[in-house]
Amino acid sequence: MDTIVIGGGQAGLAAARTLLDAGLTPLLLEAGEQATGSWPRYYDSLTLFSPARYSALPGMAFGGDGDRYPHRDEVVAYLARYARDLGRRDAEIRTGARVTAVQADGQGFAVHLADGTTLSAPSVIAASGSFTNPHLPALDGQASFTGQILHAADYQNTAPYAGQRVVVVGAGNSAVQIAYELAEHTSVTLATRAPIRFVDQRPLGKDLHFWFTVTGFNRFPAHLVSNPPGVPVLDEGSYRQALRDGRLNRRPMFTRFDGDQIVWADGSREHVDAVVLATGYRPSLDYLDELGALDDSGYPRHVRGRSTTHAGLGFLGLEWQRTPTSNTLRGVGRDARYLARKLKTHLGTRHSRAGV
CATH class of the missing domain: 3.50.50.60 (FAD/NAD(P)-binding domain)
Structure with a gap:
């Protein structure tokens, strides 16, 4: 394999697809029983705030009425279809594969699983999201x-x-x-x-995400914003x-x-x-503690999703990673394509230096 992708939610699935498109061989590891991320565990009435036409991952339309706001269960079904399609494209997805630690091994990375298995790859994408790490503020009394x-x-x-x-x-x-x-x-x-x-969801009769798209807001570079605003x-x-x-x-x-x-x-x-x-989440990346890729607060040290501590390590699905939509269904695909291109370049350079 070229890249181990940790996490089988929207970010991990997008990573696997864009790596395949870049000619790389991914192995996707998902701790749960199916590659649908945290969506099955969200509250029952959850609906997307973006219409279906703006909520697809790379290479597969959401389907149905493009103007509807999909329910949680529709998203789960969509991600399951997406995972099955990846399987038909020869992407290996392992469920029940919980990663406990990632270490540098001289050839790239050693990825340790809860069942005692150790896997090696020259590159890793941490796409495990944040749902398993809810932020619980300490309140007086x-x-x-x-x-x-x-x-x-x-x-x-x-x-x-x-x-x-x-x-x-x-x-x-x-x-x-x-x-x-x-x-x-x-x-x-x-x-x-x-x-x-509050922001009007349908200004001038069009969903807000239509205006985000035509104005380019979805692609606004996050590094130009020193203090990203709340949503x-x-x-x-x-x-x-x-x-x-x-x-x-x-x-x-x-x-x-x-x-x-x-x-x-x-x-x-x-x-x-x-x-x-309802106080948000923090990146769920404790398996990188030994690697030294996180700061003292547990946030990854990165620039636009590329680790600043380890070549070949990438992150996907972080808030404001590259744009305001980096951690959303509608935006994670762009970041995944960017990261796949960068990893392909890194792996090509690495092979050239090794005389491969």
């Missing part, structure tokens, strides 16, 4: 809280919270979508550190209407927990049954 604290990664549907008092922490798309559906069955508040920023909430109007009519409310972030209560910024106290933390 949370050890004393007698209610439930969970991350959005562990939220599935409204059933367990019917009739309860719930606070959702976060101001992004997932936080608002979860709070909106909870509001139909329970009393819910969005707790945020700043007001929620605003896309809304066709229903979320803002829910806030206006009181079905959903937003308050400044609470200051601490106290027993079965939270203490709001104005000093008032309130009993709360559950707190859902």
Whole structure:
């Protein structure tokens, strides 16, 4: 094999396809039972914020009505089809293959699996995403809280919270979508550190992603942005209407927990049954700890997805890796093509130096 790809979600699948297109031989390793990444574990009602026509990986259209917003299960089915197509193209995909460590071995990299197997390859792409590493901020007094604290990664549907008092922490798309559906069955508040920023989902009758495409925003170079902004909430109007009519409310972030209560910024106290933390994720790359390819915060040392510590090591699916869409279905393919080209050049140079 030329390249070991770690992770069988959207980034890993795009990597395998673009490596094949570049004439390289990939081996894709997926820890789960199928190469569909984290999508099967997202909450039940999740829908994409981009229409199907803008949500495809390289070489395979999403299919169906291009203007619809695909549901979670449609994405899972699409990724499964994509993996099967890769198999027909002679890309090897191994499921149940959890990577525990990557080491430099003098010839490239040694990739160690949980079952004791060690594989070697001259290049590696870390495309394992971040869903398995949810960010859980430390909140004052949370050890004393007698209610439930969970991350959005562990939220599935409204059933367990019917009739309860719930606070959702976060101001992004997932936080608002979860709070909106909870509001139909329970009393819910969005707790945020700043007001929620909304953007019209269909300005001038066209989905926002149409305008992103025609204006070139999808390709805007991330290295030109010193402090990337947070993602605003896309809304066709229903979320803002829910806030206006009181079905959903937003308050400044609470200051601490106290027993079965939270203490709001104005000093008032309130009993709360559950707190859902829609506070994002961090790259899931602990298998690179021994390699020295990460900084002290666990983030990869890279420039546009190419490791600055190890030639032949690449990253895929990171937020703002090369563009604002690098960690999305619609954008990861561009980064994958770029990385495949760079790795092909690296491997060609390496073979030339070895006299191959």
